[in-house]
Amino acid sequence: MFRLTQMLQAVNGSPGKRFLKKPKGPVVIWNLIRRCNLCCKHCYSISADTDFPGELNTSQVFSVMDDLKEFQVPAIILSGGEPLMRPDIYEIGRYAKQKGFYVGLSTNGTLIDESHIPKIKQTEFDYVGISIDGIGKTHDEFRQKEGAFSASMRAIELCHKNDIKVGLRFTITQDNADELPKLIDLCDEMDISKFYLSHLNYAGRGNRNRRDDVVHKITRWALDLLIEKSLSEIEEEKKSGKPTREYVTGNNDADGVYLLFYLQKHAPHLVDEAQRILRRWGGNSSGMNVANIDNLGSVHPDTFWWDYHLGNVKDKPFSEIWQDTSDPLMAGLKSSKRPLKGRCGVCPHSDICGGNTRVRAYQLTGDPWQEDPACYLTDDELGIKTEGQRVELKPYSRQRMSG
Numbered sequence: 033m034f035r036l037t038q039m040l041q042a043v044n045g046s047p048g049k050r051f052l053k054k055p056k057g058p059v060v061i062w063n064l065i066r067r068c069n070l071c072c073k074h075c076y077s078i079s080a081d082t083d084f085p086g087e088l089n090t091s092q093v094f095s096v097m098d099d100l101k102e103f104q105v106p107a108i109i110l111s112g113g114e115p116l117m118r119p120d121i122y123e124i125g126r127y128a129k130q131k132g133f134y135v136g137l138s139t140n141g142t143l144i145d146e147s148h149i150p151k152i153k154q155t156e157f158d159y160v161g162i163s164i165d166g167i168g169k170t171h172d173e174f175r176q177k178e179g180a181f182s183a184s185m186r187a188i189e190l191c192h193k194n195d196i197k198v199g200l201r202f203t204i205t206q207d208n209a210d211e212l213p214k215l216i217d218l219c220d221e222m223d224i225s226k227f228y229l230s231h232l233n234y235a236g237r238g239n240r241n242r243r244d245d246v247v248h249k250i251t252r253w254a255l256d257l258l259i260e261k262s263l264s265e266i267e268e269e270k271k272s273g274k275p276t277r278e279y280v281t282g283n284n285d286a287d288g289v290y291l292l293f294y295l296q297k298h299a300p301h302l303v304d305e306a307q308r309i310l311r312r313w314g315g316n317s318s319g320m321n322v323a324n325i326d327n328l329g330s331v332h333p334d335t336f337w338w339d340y341h342l343g344n345v346k347d348k349p350f351s352e353i354w355q356d357t358s359d360p361l362m363a364g365l366k367s368s369k370r371p372l373k374g375r376c377g378v379c380p381h382s383d384i385c386g387g388n389t390r391v392r393a394y395q396l397t398g399d400p401w402q403e404d405p406a407c408y409l410t411d412d413e414l415g416i417k418t419e420g421q422r423v424e425l426k427p428y429s430r431q432r433m434s435g
Contacts, residue, residue, distance in 0.1 A: 033228075033322075034287045036279045037262045042309055043295075043302045044266055057104035058323040058354065061111055061138075061335050064093070064124065066327040068113040070140055070175045087327045088346070090120045094127055096325070096345045103351040107134035109161075111335075113327065116143045125155040134158050138201075142180055144187035153194050160191055160198045161228065166211035167218065174208065188222055199226030199278075209250045216261060225277055229258060231284035231406060248408035255281070255290050283336075285315040285385040286407045292384065293413060307384075315386030319365025323354060333365055336391045361400060365390070374403030375411065375418045 066084040088096070100108065108128050115121050116139055128135045137152070141162035144152070152160065162184055165174035171181040191198040202215055212229075219227050231251065258279050265276035281287045288310045295302045319333040329345045331353045332338055340361060343353035357363040364371050372379075372387045379385075388404035396405060411418055 033280055033282045033317075034285065036258060036281055036287070036291070037266070037276060038278070039288075039291065039306070039309060039313075040259070040262050040266055041276075043306045044263075046266060046270070055104070055106040055321060057100075057106060058317075058321050059107045059109070060100060060105050060323045060325060060350075061109045062325045063111050063113065063327050063335070064088070064115055064121070065113040065118040067117050068140070069117065069142060070114070070177050070180065084327060088329050090123060092329070092346065093120075093124055096329075096350060097128060097131055097133075099345075099349045099351050101131045101133070103354070105133070107136065109136040109138050111138035114140055114143065116148065122151045122155050125157060129156050136161060139163075139187075140175065140180070141184035141187035142177070143183075144190060146190065149190050149194050149196075152191075153196055158197065159226070160196055161201050161226075162187060162198060163201045163203075164215065165203065166208045167214050170208055170211055185222075188224065192223070197225060199228060200224055201228040201230060203230040203232055204251075204254055205232050206250070209254065212254055212257060216257070219277060225275070226280065227258075227277060228280045228282060229254065230282045251284070251406075251408045252290070255287060256294070259291065259294055283389055284406055284408075285388045286404075286409055288313065288315055288384050289381045289409060289414075292381075293409070310384045313384075315382075315384055316388055316390070317386070318390060319362050323350075325350065333361065334391070336389075340394075364401065371401050372403075373399070373401045375414075375416060376403040376407070377401075378416050378418070379414050380416070381414060 065087060097108070110121065110125060110128070112118070115137060118124075125135055125137070135155075135157050136159045137157045138161045144160075164181075164184060165171045166181075168181050171184070172178050175181075188198055188200075200215065200219060202212070204212065216227065218224070258281070262276070262279045268274060269276045292303065292306055292310060295306050317334075318337070322334050324332040324335045324337065325345060326332065326338060330338075331342045331345065331350060332340060333342070342359055342362060343356070345353070357366055370382075370387045370390075372382060376382060376387050376393075385407075387401075388407055390400045390404070392404050392406055393402040394400040396402075
């Protein structure tokens with residue numbers, strides 16, 4: 033995850049603002065339940081409105097949390113499926129807060145009504161993230177549920193009314209890219225404090241729909257829009273004191289390199305400080321500072337690696353699984369210099385992006401160290417020469433890695 037606003041505030045010298053260092057332990061995205069009331073086109077967990085056997089019970093969840101706390105995990109994002117379909121979700125949330133975690137709730141928002149709001153407030157979630165795919169009909173079509181947009185907007189209104197911090201999460205594809213400016217306007221209208229732009233990742237139903245991934249030109253346009261909007265709001269904050277919205281991007285660590293190039297063109301006086309902070313950040317955190325536990329207790333390098341199992345918390349503590357570098361993928365992800373190939377292997381900016389998102393290379397080639405085909409920067413910009421054609425999209429193969 034790339035905290036765009038925090039980065040720009042840090043390089044702009046905004047009072048009291050600095051770009052956060054990576055934590056000692058990984059942030060854990062925890063898919064507590066696979067059941068969901070929707071059937072979204074880009075769902076990485078391929079959820080459905082049915083029960084999935086073998087999911088961790090409340091006692092097992094608490095035991096895992098105890099281990100996570102000892103392992104210095106700073107934050108837990110409770111996700112699904114739809115986490116609000118789990119009867120013990122608020123009991124789990126309260127326990128996590130008692131342990132001292134930062135606790136986020138990742139939801140589609142359609143189930144949040146007047147009956148849920150008191151429980152959400154009493155649980156004291158630090159943040160409620162609601163997924164959105166566009167305005168009105170566009171969102172409903174992505175979610176394959178008429179009325180889903182209205183229900184999610186109602187959830188946001190209820191959260192605001194009850195002083196619950198809420199934000200929007202948007203996965204951009206060719207089918208909904210033109211909705212991005214409308215969603216930014218919606219954030220202004222509803223005074224939403226956080227906006228997360230997710231690039232499409234090739235996993236679950238997102239993998240089936242990978243041919244809908246936005247072309248590189250559209251990706252650049254989207255980043256320009258967010259950068260310009262964020263810079264404008266930072267300047268406004270300096271003048272009026274009104275807090276700027278937090279803009280965050282995810283699943284394409286080339287965003288950090290693109291920001292550097294943007295500043296070279298539009299604000300060269302900020303480049304040196306930006307480069308220093310970006311190198312310290314280091315880009316992709318899969319297998320290091322970001323982890324995933326699925327509904328059955330299996331541990332993955334991040335939420336998009338559900339085909340790759342590192343171990344199960346029912347059999348071994350998460351802390352032991354996460355530190356085990358006998359696994360070839362984890363050894364590579366945790367290495368100081370990842371064994372990258374193709375244009376990623378010769379790119380001089382890999383210390384900023386970390387080689388970008390390895391799961392895309394794996395899904396398309398069967399090799400996690402091949403170049404990331406979603407890097408939208410040109411060879412000329414990167415200062416590299418490559419021979420032949422870049423990796424192209426091809427029919428998905430469920431070829432697995434050893435280990």
